[in-house]
Amino acid sequence: MEDESICRFDRAGDPNARLNALTARGSVALDTVQSFRPENISEAALDTSDVIAEIHFPRAFDLKDVLNICRAIHEGDKTRNYTLASFNCFFFALAIQCCLTRFVARWEEMMLGSTLVEELYTAIDAFPALFHDSQHSPPAFLRAYSILNPKNNWTTRNFLDEVRYKLSSSIDKDIFVELNNALWYQSLSSVPVLALERSVKKAVTKIIRRRLAPCRTNKGSNCNCQSPLEQGAHQCILMMRRLLILTNKSRGGGTPPDSIPKKRLWEMYRSRVAAKYLIKRQSTSPSGPTANRWTRMNYQGSETGIGPEEVTQIMSFAQCLLILHCYIKDLLPWIFGLALSLCGVTLFTTLDSRPCVVIDDELEYAVSKLESIHSPSNLESFYARLHTLCIDKNATWNRSPWWDILQTITDSIPSDLPTIETHGTVLKVAFNGEPYPEATTVRHFQDHILSRIRSQARLVNNVSLADAETTRIELEKRLMQIWALIRDDKSLEVLRTRLSDDQVSQEIKPPQADQRSNVKEPEVATMALYNYPSSLVHTYAAAIRSGHQCKSPASRESAELPIVAPATTTSAETKEVSWSIVTIKKREKQPLPSGTLEVGDSGLLSQTILPRYRQNDPRSNAASYGSASTNGSLKYKKKRQSFTKATQQNRPIIEDQFEQDFFNKGPHRKKDHASSLSNTHLSGPDKPTATTDESEVDTSFLEVLLGAGSDNLETWWQILGFAKVQQGPIKVSDCIEALEAVGFSLGRRNKSQITFCAPSELKETQWRSKLPCLTLHIPRGANVEDNGIRDIANAIRKKYPNMVNVMHKVWTETGM
Incomplete structure (x- = not known):
């Protein structure tokens, strides 16, 4: 860090399920982040580690950039788990190096x-x-x-x-x-x-x-x-x-490139939004009692009386047992099949090949x-x-x-197209603890990373855990996937800024001097990367930056941010500001705290990625943000305003605004086309719907929408005309199933007319009176043709405009 403090990222497997690390699925990964202040450097035990590479980047980074990479690792389908052969601590470190190096390469x-x-x-x-x-x-x-x-x-x-x-x-x-x-x-x-x-x-x-x-x-x-x-x-x-x-x-x-299936995209969207502010659900981590135990990824270990020599011997013996178990598991089926084949028993029959x-x-x-x-x-x-x-x-x-x-x-196209990196970005790298770093380009540093991957693949092949070429291809492919998750993330968290007007808003203010407590234990911040909502990542970054200790709330019944225990450490150059979390309900008439807040730079690698706000945006009156100073500190001023309903509707809260820019990653990231519509009520592409107060309807109906499957949602998009590419008839059974999936209940049926009762969630919020029923002309045949689909869409838009608005927002944010 800039103030000589140290932030350590580490990955380990579940110590109670070591055998799972040998499988293709792996065990639960225990990824932690620890921050050590300069006065506590001795507790980091640096003498037990060897410096492999020291990299000096030409531009500055913030700690949240590294946390961004860690979040992408846990969003990968395979990289979120710990495997001994591939996705271990070595891969964790390489992913951070690759992505940070790619960030500074100005290839675009x-x-x-x-x-x-x-x-x-x-x-x-x-x-x-x-x-x-x-x-x-x-x-x-x-x-x-x-x-x-x-x-x-x-x-x-x-x-x-x-x-x-x-x-x-x-x-x-x-x-x-x-x-x-x-x-x-x-x-x-x-x-x-x-x-x-x-x-x-x-x-x-x-x-x-x-x-x-x-x-x-x-x-x-x-x-x-x-x-x-x-x-x-x-x-x-x-x-x-x-x-x-x-x-x-x-x-x-x-051949199109690999992409996330729509069903998988909807599952990611539903679980992320539900975990943030709507539904409290269990983790979707690997099943079993061990997985449920480590859902928060905050394992810190326990102190024992075993010395370093005994630990080394025990770990070596455990590794031998694991490798022996892997050999036996693969050898027994082969011996069994060989014995049956010698006896004339055929286990596998050849498939008849059919030409394409x-x-x-x-x-x-x-x-x-x-x-x-x-x-x-x-x-x-x-x-x-x-x-x-x-x-x-x-x-x-x-x-x-x-x-x-x-x-x-x-x-x-001419064969001699212009190349880049002739005078590309230069890094200063010192390998194996060399005292003087040498200048190298991004291209040569990537060659070094690829050589490290090849050597790791050979090491895995030497112990017969996996083939060397397969391991190399897998590692390079997953590193590209991590980069794609960082760069191509649609920032589904932006939906919280637009739809959570009825939810609890978090504001940060400095506590009083008499409220500060002395913390004698080591100031260590542990990041639970796996299951914490992504909106809390910047809170952890602020806590680590200020040398605080993050703890989880004792009770899980309230969706509050983690408790931040303020520290008392101060620096001679920069005054540290202790922070606390204050929750303000929507209708509580409390004025927002005024004044200027300054975040110290003690925990920053550096500060370059700052929120970019439109100057003509009316929401910019809520907060004016300064630029980064030379010492990397981030300042922002918050003007005193009355806490009224109009103010809440016209501007997002500071946390959500900061989160929105935080998750729009990359220096050349293109702005989301829906960001300019954040203050308007979106409707379908065919007809505009009535402008209503969505602060209550969104959260209630969105909870119902999260329970629907991706197939039902695709039917809704086709009915409302959102997915214009997928035209054509719709099955009658799919149409009825899609209506029932979002809460419509089947009522009377008279020949070709079917009456549906509106979802009860809509009755309890926006409309204080009884909602009209939906009567549709659905033929008795197998399909609903285009004319019938248009009639159904017009009836739904006319009677339930707010529901259509919510669906259009979800369709816009998910990209389905």
Whole structure:
């Protein structure tokens, strides 16, 4: 730290479940953070550790940046647990080094400031002419659409011009996204190709879907399908739209990057919001009594009378037993299978291999036959072939519809694209305790980290815990995942700023002098990284910064912040400010504390990432923030205002505002598009809803919404018109299930009309009187068509506008 204090991050496995560390799932990770003031450095026991690397960064960091990385480690599906082979303390330290080093690398500025973007724009502008000169055949989708819908004159030239226009408007954004996702220097050479692939795929897919969308109507009533030929053409176009969805299964030229599934995204969103301010639930950590015991990840150990030599011997013997157990577990099944095979017993049968059906080849053949004979009988065979491709599980794209366009643009890009890091960011690193650090670039330091990973993988292979190459790939992949969780986090905590107006607001103020108590025990702050809500991370950072000790509340029945025991240490240069947590209820008429608060810099690595607030934002009257001084201190002033309802609605509390900027990570992070709507009532994309007081409805109905599944929510998004890509009929059973999932109860049913009673949660809050029931015209068939979906959406928007507002906010924040 800047004041010579030490902050130690450590990872260990559960001492009561050591065998679990050998499994692929691992054991519960006990990750701790300890802070030692300069006068207590001896308690850190530095003489028992060896300095492997000492890194001096060219820019300053705050302690919360490291805590941010720790939170990303615990959000990973595998890295949150402790495994002896991969995700141990070595991986924990490497993740912090990699992410902090990547933060200081200004690759986005260097590449966007070079001639790379100009070269790509030149290639995009020239690709229509090159596409014609290369004598590429028009895409099969385009040729089939021109035959099936001859009234719409959609030529190849028009199609290429539309693609060029969309690429020119999105390529710079996609380059920034790919640069932002890149962790290793070795992956920068593939950034232009990946950005082009992303842009071309989006452009071609949107154009084709837009062309096919007008024909997607209810039984062809709006298509004027008079002759059998027109009706067959309409059905073929609908089947081509279904076939386009299978492009995500392509083997080459358009394979999308790994992403979090929607169901997993909704589970993360639901558990995070519920743990913060709505529902008190148990942890989703690995099952078992041991996991329930360590839900807070605050293990501190117990003092015993064993000496260091005895501890070393015991740990070595325990490691031998663990490795022997791993050998026996893998050896016995192999011996058993070998004995049965010698006796003629076959345990595993070989699967019958079925060849894959290449969609692009089959589609090309079908379109060529369609061009030869244009008759209703030929349309029937074309429709049957398309339907077979859609239902065949072995069908896959070898070359996606946009592959020829992507190849044409890629071939026109010059091979000598500008590189970066020629005069890149310079670090000062001292390895193995060397007295004088040497200057090195981010590229060479990453090479050093990769060599450390390879040596760790070889060590794991030497003790036969895992294969060396598999371990190396796994470690590099998970490090990239951690970086993606930091950079691509949608900050679901921002929902608390917009929806928690009815909740308890936390304000921080300095206590009186007579309230301070002497703390004689070591000033150690332990961070429970696993299950504490992310909104409390900056509270821990402030406590560690000031040398306080964080303790958990004795009672878990109240959702309060951890108790902060104030310290009495003061510095000669900077006066330490002791902090306490004060909770203020919403309707308590208490004035906000006034004055200027100054946070000391004793616990800061340094201060560079400061909240950036809009100058014209009316909420900026609540607090004015100063800039970081040379010694890294952070100052902010809070003006005295009356604690009125209007003030609460027009500005977020200081903690939430600080949290919102804290979780918007990265120096080049793009602002959330929904942040400008934080003071308005959001509605669906089709019709605006009435402006109402949402402070009560949000929290009550959101609790019901958190209990719904992701499949039911996707049905709601489709009904209300949020997910415009997923058009088409909805199953009647799915529609009824989605209504019941959010609290609607099934009432009377008269032929095709069904009456639903409104959720009871809405009756108890916003509307003091009885809510009207919802009567819907749902057909007795299997599906609800587009016209019926629009009628259902209009009825719901008219009777329950606040419910639609809450759903739209959740849809905006989750990105589902």
